[in-house]
Amino acid sequence: MTTLVTGIGELTTQDPERGPLQDAALVVDGDLIAWVGPAASAPAADERIDVEGRAVVPGFVDSHSHLAFAGDRADEFAARMAGERYDGGGIARTVDATRAASDDALRALLARRMAELRAQGTTTVEIKSGYGLTVDDELRTLRLAAEVTPETTFLGAHVVPPGTDVDSYVALVTGEMLDACAPHARWIDVFCEPASPHAFDGEAARTVLEAGRAAGLGLRVHGNQLGPGPGVRLAVELGAASVDHCTHLTGDDVDALAGGDTVATLLPGVEFSTRSPYPDARRLLDAGVTVVLATDCNPGTCSSSSMPFMIALAVREMGMTPAEALWAATAGGARALRRTDIGVVAPGNRADLAVLDAPTHLHLAYRPGVPIARSLF
Template sequence: MSTLVTGIAELVTNDPDRGAGPLRTIADAALVVDDGVVAWTGSRGAAPDADARIDVGGRAVVPGFVDSHAHLVFAGDRAAEFEARMTGAAYDGGGIAATVAATRAASDEQLRAALAALVAEMRAQGTTTVEVKSGYGLTVADEVRCLRLAGEVTPETTFLGAHVVPPGADRADYLALVTGPMLAACAPYARWIDVFCEPGSPHAFDGDEARAVLEAGRAAGLGLRVHANQLTAGPGVRLAVELGAASADHCTHLTGADVDALAGGSTVATLLPGVEFSTRSPYPDARRLLAAGVPVALATDCNPGSCFTSSMAFCVALAVREMHMTPAEAVEAATAGGAAALRRTDVGHLRPGARADLAVIDAPSYRHLAYRPGVPLVRTLDLDPVVISKRN
């Protein structure tokens, strides 16, 4: 059945073949969805007939957000750690051990319920595609369990056994486990492999260890992602580019060589400004990356320790206020940028043939996402053929 979505004050398409401006917007627009796929976009007056009709009453419509970095399978709470950081404690990744202990102790039902609640929270705020990592199990059985549960809510599952070295574990033995039996058990449940490459942290992995993890994952048929250069400048970004990783995530501390590598490769720089907000750390230099022509994505990094937000709209507002991105650049990074970071061509835009993942903003323009921070303006559009009341 086809559905006409009309009454759109501004339609963000990210479609180079139509629309105006950096986001290829269409004013006073409409679109047709047929069998879950965008079939047509254009001006409202030129809209074709359809089987059903939804009027969004003068609101803006954007592609659903693509959150390409999230840690959603976990148990427990680290609010006290957040409070300590707000009074001056530094973040070094060590608190992950507390979440690992709570996650191991939780039942499947408890983890599944918490995961479903977070995904529903994201969807209610306009996110329609989300990547979910493991990394809070750190045993073979628990990592498999986390990935199996993640696979119930998204095809974008990432094996992150190399999140940290568990307390008391021998580094060499744990690395052999991650690249051997754990990888073999987890690969059937994962699309991606990731590693926390941070030589300055006693809990994370240095460049040689990260390379071993990524090369083993690639040999097992997994795509590559890297937690890179979050706490200090290091080898993570250049390793990601060298190995053709889809995304280097964080990119907080970059050298000129890092930026040059990203500009010359195909790896997306995924920025996670909610982390800097939640850890009182310096923000990434988004303008430097954009000026160099580096593809940029925004994601939440939703997790219980360093950034417990599920709101992509909040990250858009942070990117504009704190990283000096324009509202258009931030929205593009949260949609098309996230899709590029996941190597997806069916989401992040509203070209004909795309998945009909629509987010409606209770305002006439995408600019309101940054203009009205903290206000719940955006939601996923339910395509049931009913008339939505007009905006007051």
């Protein structure tokens, strides 16, 4: 079954060979894009969808989220707005709530959050574990996450559980826990943050990442969120796909990113929700670093699943142009996941598309908080 999508006022392809197109159309065959070009040249198809002058963009790729959780931490948000500093300690509250939730309860929460994402134009999402912190609970959250996305990340090294010795917990994460979880994950991640008493220093993070790589998992890193640290350079050294947060960077960190294959994933919803300084995206872009945007949707530091909101924040607060921010939220997210079949509207790629109730992509930043984006299929 083929479908012609026509009446596209502006089509952002993110394809360097095509660029943006006006008065465009595309043909979808099953789950794949079969043709892209001017509406006047569109071939026939079995079905037809007329978007009546609206803009179409690649579906947003949210390459950093923590959707597999139960519970609520709105009180922490209120406390931060009153001046309390975030240090990662509240994660333990979510761990308790998640452990107490049944499989069916977590499955329902995941389904609701996935529907919320799609209603805002997100078509691909990465989901991390990290709210179990035992072998059985980490395995369970990964198994449930894998029911809704192929992009699952083992984050047993999210924080050190209260009352647990760091060395013994790292041994558990890299031993029995990794053995159980690796078959259900594509990636491994670690919260490398010496500024937090709950997270992992560079040596422990290296141990976790090298064990994950030996188990066949791709590497991701939470790095340099709360202060300067080794996370960014460790990620680049080990060839991680992405290092996420990148709020506090030295010149050496920027140089390392510019000279490596690791992308910098910025999460401006976190800075919004913690009242922290925003990353300097302009500095990174001018240095030649690949910059990505994602939500970090989680119960503690960013309870937003809206990629359009991240685009608006990036433009308003981080020095990105609307076009740069949209690329970072689509083709950039695909880079962060090392995917070539999403994030770009081109024949052979997945037909993951978002339609905007607007004539141009500029409205994503121009109309923040307005639900103008939705997935097309």
